[in-house]
Structure formats: structure tokens, C-alpha cells
Amino acid sequence: MKQFRMLINAADTIGHIEPEIYGHFAEHLGRCIYQGIYVGEDSPIPNTYGIRNDVIAAFRQIHMPVLRWPGGCFADEYHWKDGIGEKSARRKMINTNWGGVTEDNSFGTHEFMTLCELVGCEPYITGNVGSGTVQELSEWVEYVTFDGVSPMAELRRANGREKPWRLKYLGIGNENWGCGGNMRPEYYADVYRRYQSFCKNYSGNQLYRIACGPSCGDWHWTEVMMQNLNPTQTDAIALHFYSIPDWEHKGSATEFTDDEYYAIVESAAYMETLLQMHTQIMERYDPENRIALVVDEWGTWYDVELGTHPGFLYQQNTMRDAMTASLTLNLFNRHSRRVKMANLAQAVNVLQALLLTEGEKLVKTPTFHVFDLFKAHQGGDAVYCFTENAPLCEGKNVPMLSCSASVKDGVLTLTAANLSLHEEAEILCDVCNLDVSDVSARILTQEVHAHNDFDAPERVTIVPHPAALQNGKLHITLPPCSVTAVTLK
Ligand code: AHR
Numbered sequence: 461m462k463q464f465r466m467l468i469n470a471a472d473t474i475g476h477i478e479p480e481i482y483g484h485f486a487e488h489l490g491r492c493i494y495q496g497i498y499v500g501e502d503s504p505i506p507n508t509y510g511i512r513n514d515v516i517a518a519f520r521q522i523h524m525p526v527l528r529w530p531g532g533c534f535a536d537e538y539h540w541k542d543g544i545g546e547k548s549a550r551r552k553m554i555n556t557n558w559g560g561v562t563e564d565n566s567f568g569t570h571e572f573m574t575l576c577e578l579v580g581c582e583p584y585i586t587g588n589v590g591s592g593t594v595q596e597l598s599e600w601v602e603y604v605t606f607d608g609v610s611p612m613a614e615l616r617r618a619n620g621r622e623k624p625w626r627l628k629y630l631g632i633g634n635e636n637w638g639c640g641g642n643m644r645p646e647y648y649a650d651v652y653r654r655y656q657s658f659c660k661n662y663s664g665n666q667l668y669r670i671a672c673g674p675s676c677g678d679w680h681w682t683e684v685m686m687q688n689l690n691p692t693q694t695d696a697i698a699l700h701f702y703s704i705p706d707w708e709h710k711g712s713a714t715e716f717t718d719d720e721y722y723a724i725v726e727s728a729a730y731m732e733t734l735l736q737m738h739t740q741i742m743e744r745y746d747p748e749n750r751i752a753l754v755v756d757e758w759g760t761w762y763d764v765e766l767g768t769h770p771g772f773l774y775q776q777n778t779m780r781d782a783m784t785a786s787l788t789l790n791l792f793n794r795h796s797r798r799v800k801m802a803n804l805a806q807a808v809n810v811l812q813a814l815l816l817t818e819g820e821k822l823v824k825t826p827t828f829h830v831f832d833l834f835k836a837h838q839g840g841d842a843v844y845c846f847t848e849n850a851p852l853c854e855g856k857n858v859p860m861l862s863c864s865a866s867v868k869d870g871v872l873t874l875t876a877a878n879l880s881l882h883e884e885a886e887i888l889c890d891v892c893n894l895d896v897s898d899v900s901a902r903i904l905t906q907e908v909h910a911h912n913d914f915d916a917p918e919r920v921t922i923v924p925h926p927a928a929l930q931n932g933k934l935h936i937t938l939p940p941c942s943v944t945a946v947t948l949k
Contacts, residue, residue, distance in 0.1 A: 461884040461937070462850055464847055464861065464885055464888075465848050466847040466887050466889035467846045468890070468892065469843060470865075470891060470894035472893075477796045477838065477840050477866050478800045478839075479838035480526045480582070481789070481792045481801060482525055482802075482835065483525055483528065484524055484528070484804055485527070485756065485757060485803040486527055486528070486530075486806060486808065487806055488534045489534060489772070490558060490559070491808070491809040492809050492813075494566075496515070496810075498566070499512055510566075510567075511574065512817075515822070518828065521832065522828065524580075524581045525581055525582060525838060526582040527575070527576055527807065533557040533638075534555065535588055536590030536592070536634055536636075536640040537588065537590070540568065550568070552564050552565065559769050559770075560771070572585075573625045577625075582629060583625070584628075584629035584631065584756075585604075586630075586634050587600065589632055589641065589652075590640040594658050595658075597655060597659060598659060602660070603616050604625050604627045605624045605663060605665040606662040608663065624665070627665060627667065628666065631672075632655045632672065633648075633651075634672065636651070648672060649689060653690075653693065657693075669695050670695060671696070671697045673685065673696075673700070673754075679741060682738050694751055697742075698755070698756040699738060699756075701755065701758050703728040704760075710762045711762055711763060712762060713763070713778065715909070718881055722856055724784060725784060726857075728788055731755075731758070735798075739795065752799070754799070754800055754803075755792070758804060759804050760812045773811050777812060778908065778909050779908045779920060780908050781827045782904055783908070785826075785830040786833075787862045790875060793865075793866060796842045804827070812827055814828040821914045823917045825912060826906075833902060836868070836947065837866045837868075837875065841867050852879050859879075862879060867894070870949065871948070871949045872894055872896075873945060873948075875944070875946075876936075877944075881940055883940055884940060885938040886935075887934070887937070887938060889933060889934040889936070891932075891933070891934060891948060896932070898948070899934060900924070900927065902922050902923065902924055903923060903943065905940075906920050906941065925944055927946055934946065
């Protein structure tokens with residue numbers, strides 16, 4: 461067992477944790493939307509307007525704050541008018557990015573906005589810049605948000621929705637450096653400026669406009685965006701980063717060696733460098749912090765499960781994913797001065813999913829439970845939290861412990877992950893500037909390969925964990941491969 465001292469200063473605020481940092485992403489990809497979220501009103505699977513009730517309840521459980529849709533790469537081929545009106549008359553299309561399957565457009569704007577209403581989360585729509593038109597995106601905003609008399613508002617009413625919805629988050633394209641058009645940043649910056657000009661604030665609705673940001677460590681992209689985008693026209697730029705040590709050999713989601721575990725953790729920990737570097741570039745052009753960094757795609761990416769469609773990106777989810785999720789969410793909290801939203805890829809049945817479904821069965825993954833443990837951070841103030849540390853393993857510049865703390869309504873939440881596979885960590889934590897009389901903790905811990913499946917859906921789940929106050933200090937032991945949330949009040 462290793463011993464570490466930790467220090468939290470509840471009065472030293474380092475950022476505000478927007479709930480949207482705990483956001484999610486649902487693309488028309490594989491079984492994410494169809495089967496995963498949407499089964500249609502005639503399905504025997506219990507549903508509301510065709511949306512699975514078990515999925516709605518699970519999303520509500522973790523207080524999902526925002527959901528990004530319809531892609532991903534899919535967004536830059538999506539024509540929203542194909543997804544409204546009488547379902548049988550909706551135009552079908554090829555989903556060229558994801559398996560070449562037929563997309564029947566039975567889940568479209570009305571279904572997505574209804575899903576968000578049922579979940580109680582903000583909708584985040586990504587518009588088609590790569591193969592769409594300015595007019596098309598401009599009309600989508602009008603259709604969704606305009607309350608008066610106009611062609612799009614009348615069309616919406618004819619489709620059964622009298623009142624407009626509220627739409628805050630609007631993405632102007634997705635990965636326009638790649639699947640969204642293979643553009644250079646100098647070109648995209650101008651395209652962005654043009655598109656955003658015609659996305660208007662109607663009827664009291666205020667758009668938060670998100671430009672395509674860099675892939676991973678493309679500092680040049682961020683530099684050019686910051687040189688060319690105006691804070692009065694741009695609220696954020698969006699970084700994408702997946703934890704994949706080797707694109708050619710991604711490896712199995714469930715069968716891996718200790719070294720492969722360390723490689724994924726090291727890859728996920730690279731998020732810190734990305735946040736620091738992109739933030740530094742942004743700081744030079746925008747010291748007033750008017751343009752945010754959002755990370756609207758992140759997560760682990762492995763080989764698909766044996767026997768599943770290679771284009772559907774269906775992977776299992778183990779304690780390894782819980783560890784990388786907690787490491788990443790702690791980083792977002794710690795960088796919450798500039799990071800205002802993040803969206804895990806993806807919500808159901810795709811990549812680092814929260815939920816897996818098979819027919820009427822549903823499984824909550826270890827990653828889901830991490831979001832449950834961390835939800836108390838939403839809307840809190842991130843505060844100074846420092847821990848002594850040790851290297852996770854030889855040869856990797858990754859610490860064994862990851863932590864962050866926040867205060868909300870006088871209650872302090874500490875989340876701490878022990879990333880080691882073998883070493884216990886005993887923590888003695890000083891908490892300054894908070895009167896503490898009560899402490900409680902909940903933990904997610906199991907052997908690193910452990911996962912939930914349809915036969916054993918509760919194998920990995922949150923349980924209470926002992927924590928005590930010793931002479932005013934928090935005393936807690938973190939088992940290897942564990943994520944703990946401590947509440948102090
Ligand atoms: O999340 C899967 C894909 O990864 C998204 O469609 C794309 O934006 C990214 O490359």
C-alpha cells in the first residue's frame with residue numbers, strides 16, 4: 461500500500477464546471493439511434509413516441525445535460541428535410557460513412573427534439589457544411605426556433621409542432637478537416653464565417669455557435685481558427701480526440717494485457733497536453749476567454765466485437781474504460797475555465813458507450829457508472845485539488861492517481877481514480893476553508909477486465925465505500941483499479 465497526502469482548498473476556485481462537460485453524443489451509426497435509442501411506436505419494447513423508456517430513464521439518472529446529434533461524419537451528409545413529415549414518405553439515403561446501410565430517416569428533427577425533452581437535456585445539432593448549403597442550415601434553424609409566420613415555421617406546424625423548440629447549441633459542420641469536406645483551416649474559417657452569418661437568433665432563442673476545431677494535436681488548425689474567428693460570431697471551437705495508441709491494431713475491448721491497459725491510459729492522459737496546448741494558443745488571441753474549447757468527441761476506440769458489422773463500431777466496455785473516463789472527466793473539471801462542453805462518443809451501442817442494448821435488454825456499462833459518480837460536479841465550482849503521486853508504471857509518464865474537486869451549495873465533491881492495477885492508495889487529505897462534519901463515499905471497483913453483459917448486467921456497479929474524518933482530515937483507501945466519489949459537507 462502506498463500513502464499519499466492530498467490538499468483541497470474549497471475557497472480557491474479554478475473554474476466553473478458547466479453541466480455540459482458531462483455531455484453525450486448520438487450519431488446515426490450502427491445501432492446507436494435505431495434499436496439503441498429509437499425502436500418506433502409499434503415496438504413491443506416499452507417506449508414513448510418510439511423512444512425506449514429504459515434509455516430515457518438511464519439518461520435521466522446521470523442528469524445528461526446535452527446530447528449532440530445527428531453526427532459525426534453522418535452530419536455532413538444529412539439533409540434535415542428528409543427527416544420530417546409523414547414517416548412512410550421520408551426519403552431514404554445511404555449511410556456512406558457507416559456500413560453503407562439504408563437510412564430511412566424515421567428518426568429526424570421532431571424525434572430528436574422529443575428525445576431531448578423527455579430526457580430534460582439541451583439539444584446540440586450539428587449542421588451539414590460539407591455537402592449541404594447555407595440556405596439549408598439557415599432554414600433548419602428557422603424551422604426549429606421561429607415562432608412567427610414564415611415558410612419553415614409553417615412547415616413545422618404542418619408537421620404537428622405548433623410552438624418552436626429552444627435550440628442553444630449549433631455546430632457548423634463536423635471534422636471539416638476530414639470527413640466533413642477535407643478543408644484547410646484557412647478555407648474552413650471563411651466557410652464558417654459565411655454559414656454562421658445566416659444562422660439567426662429567432663424569437664428570443666440565442667444560438668451558441670460551435671466551429672469545427674482541431675483533430676488531436678493539430679495546433680495549426682487552432683491557431684488559424686483563433687486568427688480568423690470573431691468572438692461575437694463564435695462561442696466555441698470543438699476538439700476531437702480518441703484514445704487509440706495504434707490505429708492499425710486497436711485491439712480487443714475485453715482481452716488485453718497489463719501493457720495494453722497502460723498504453724490506453726497513457727493515450728487518454730494525453731488529453732491533458734491537448735487541453736494545455738490548445739488553451740495556450742487560444743489564450744494568446746482571446747485572453748478574455750470569450751471563445752470556449754469544447755471536446756465534442758472523445759473516448760476509447762477498439763476493434764468491433766467479433767461477429768458484428770465492422771462499420772457499426774460496437775464494442776464492449778470494461779473497468780479499463782471506467783478508468784480512462786474518470787481520468788478524462790477529472791481533466792475536464794481541472795480545465796473548466798476554458799472547457800465548457802464535452803461529449804462522450806457515443807451514448808448507446810457505439811464506441812465507449814454508456815449503454816448497450818440487445819432487443820429489449822439493456823446494460824449499463826462501467827463508463828455509465830462513472831458518469832453517475834461524477835454527476836455531483838455538474839454546475840459546481842472546480843477548486844484547487846493537489847495530490848502527491850507516483851508513476852503508474854515504469855516507462856510511462858502517467859501518474860497513478862487522478863483527482864478533481866468541486867463545491868456546490870456548500871457541499872464538496874472529490875472524485876479520485878486509482879489507475880494502478882496492483883497498488884492500493886491510502887489518502888490523507890487536508891480540506892481547507894470548508895466546515896466538514898459529514899463524509900460519505902461511493903466506489904466503482906473490479907478487476908480491470910470486468911464488464912457488464914446481458915447475462916450479468918450488475919457485475920460492475922457502484923457500492924458504498926468507507927471514508928472517515930481523522931482530526932479534521934479525510935482518510936480513505938482507494939483499491940487498485942477504482943473510481944471513488946467522496947461527498948464532504
Ligand atoms: O464517433 C465516430 C466518428 O468519429 C464520428 O462520426 C467522427 O466525427 C469521428 O471521426
